[in-house]
Amino acid sequence: MLKISMAFFTAVSLIISSVVATAAFKFEKGDNVCLIGNSLPDRFNHDGWFEAVLQSELKGQEVIFRNLGFTGDTVKERPRNQGFPSPETYLKICEADVIFVFFGYNESFKGENGLESFMNDLSAMIDNYKKLKPNGKSEPRFVLFSPIAHENLNSPNLPDGAANNVRLEQYTKGIQAVAEKTGASFVDLFNTTKAAYAESDEALTINGVHLNELGNRHVAQIAAKALLGKSVKAGNDLEKLRSDVVDKNWHWFNRYRATDGNDVWGGRSGLRFVDGQSNADVLKHELKMLDVMTANRDPKIWATALGSNLKVDDSNVPEPVPVKSNIGGKSRSSNKNKEGNPDYLSPQETLKKLRVPDGFKVNVFADETMFPEMVNPVQMSVDTKGRLWVAAWETYPKWEPLKEMEDRLIILPDENRDGIADKAITFAKVHNPTGFEFWNGGVLVGSAPDIWFLKDTDGDDVADVKIK
Incomplete structure (x- = not known):
């Protein structure tokens, strides 16, 4: 585990002391918070610091976080595999009360000429999600986060980020303007991370644009200052809480970003085998299992934040759907010629059947x-x-x-x-x-x-x- 010095926290506190969200933001008890956007929130999944730092101060409020970040996403373009539920569907699944929005980095490559279009798209998205009322009863509250700055790692193998930062600063101002127009809160990650890079003796990114663990700690503290109005340390004393968040995120990630999506949602999902059982019958049921397992881990996080130790109980998780084997020609897609013999030879038996040139041994x-x-x-x-x-x-x-x-x-x-x-x-x-x-x-x-x-x-x- 990375050890963080008090000097780090002092520097961070100085940098974020002036960070204030544009519109006052307040967590409400029982809030369902969804993160949407590009690789920045996507990567929060694996370190867990962003949620852990916030949960450490949200004691007793039972706030739920679900990360819908997806590397490569823009406001307008969110490519998915065939049949993948839409972003709007996932906001409804999560019953979002609050939406944390992380866009702007990918769009910034269109430069100043693309800024107005981006701002219009972002405003339209917010309006659409307000009408959507994903929690089924009220408009969601929004927090717009700017992109982080590009860190100069002084590497001959990487750009120094100077040109990138000119564009990112423009888009940061654009996002802030959208927040003011729509009544959303705004968190400036660009100027705060830019200052942090100058203050830090260690790199905060792996390549200039993607945060490492230390960088994720830092951004978590910036977010906490902006959203909670107080400085919160991402110290090693939060390691157990962070570990609980990572465990919850693992279960959610495998629900949201389920691999083998072609069998879950796509072209193979509707293939039917023995007794008409399809891939989707089995695999979509597993997503429901993961929904329950993820929800079972939220109370663990809340308890740890309060200093308690709660054991996760998965006894309420639905049993998996038994997969019916098609071996032996039991379905239209199987037959003996296609299957061959499922009784495999042992390695030693296989050796006896191999033929090798003289002088060779297997x-x-x-x-x-x-x-x-x-x-x-x-x-x-x-x-x-x-x-x-x-x-x-x-x-x-x-x-x-x-x-x-x-x-x-x-x-x-x-x-x-x-x-x-x-x-x-x-x-x-x-x-x-x-x-x-x-x-x-x-x-x-x-x-x-x-x-x-x-x-x-x-x-x-x-x-x-x-x-x-």
């Missing part, structure tokens, strides 16, 4: 009978120490609610060089590990819809650094 290095966690391997690669790494996707096509998430990256060393793996080391559990590549002393892992950088810094072959 042996079993590792398999799931030796290491059960190696089920469903999707990629192998050898590191600089000669060790085999495997991406194992046990929960294909995606993690199933109420079960352990067992997807992982495995290291298989052969220390005595006998051609057989000695043990299996779980480097990290990674959902949907579709592929990986060694890089910069660690490994880049595809975990749809994200890419993670994982690294072991203490030599125990277990990742202790995880960066999106």
Whole structure:
């Protein structure tokens, strides 16, 4: 865990001391708060600091946060896979009382010529969402957040952000003007983060435009000052609360950004198999399970903020829909010729059937009978120490609610060089590990819809650094 000095908090307090939302904002007890926008809120999901800092001061108010951020989104363009519920549908699902809006960065690349159109689009969106009344009874309240500034990391591999910041400043002023026009609250993240970059001895972003953990802490404190009217420290004493938020966010993220969306909502969702059961029958029910599991974790967050320890109870989660197997020609899409024989040979039996050229020998290095966690391997690669790494996707096509998430990256060393793996080391559990590549002393892992950088810094072959 990153340790933060008191000097950091002092500098942050000085920077955000003048931050005030344009229109006074006040949380109400039981508020359902939705975050919408681009990669900025999307990335809040994984660190958890934004909500944790706010919840630490919202004791007893039982405020619910649901993150609808989606990398690449703009006010007008929010591309999704086929059948994905609309942004308006999700606001209704969440019964939003408050909407935190994070747009402007992606739109800023259109420059000054695109500013007026962006402001008009943002105003129209707010008007439409007011008419929508997603909570079913009243207009939502809005808080408009500006983009963060572009940090100059003084890297020859990255732009210095000077040109970007000219555009971002223009769009920050435009967002503030929209807030004043529509009666929304406004939080200036541009000028506050720009000042923070100058004050900080450490980088606050990974590439100039995406916050690292320290940067997320900082932005959480800026938001707290603007929305609560007081300085709140994103200190290590909030780690348990942050961990509870991350757990809740994990369940929500897998509901909102469910992988294998083609089977959930898209072209394969309506395929019917045994007794007419479809992919959607099974997978959309899992989304309902995740709704309940996510809601079960909100009281845990509230209790931790109050200094209590509440155990999550998932006994109210609906049972999963049993999947009916089509093996044996039990559906129109299956037959014996298509299926082959589902009784697989053991590795040793398979060896007997292999034919290799004279002088060559084949042996079993590792398999799931030796290491059960190696089920469903999707990629192998050898590191600089000669060790085999495997991406194992046990929960294909995606993690199933109420079960352990067992997807992982495995290291298989052969220390005595006998051609057989000695043990299996779980480097990290990674959902949907579709592929990986060694890089910069660690490994880049595809975990749809994200890419993670994982690294072991203490030599125990277990990742202790995880960066999106």
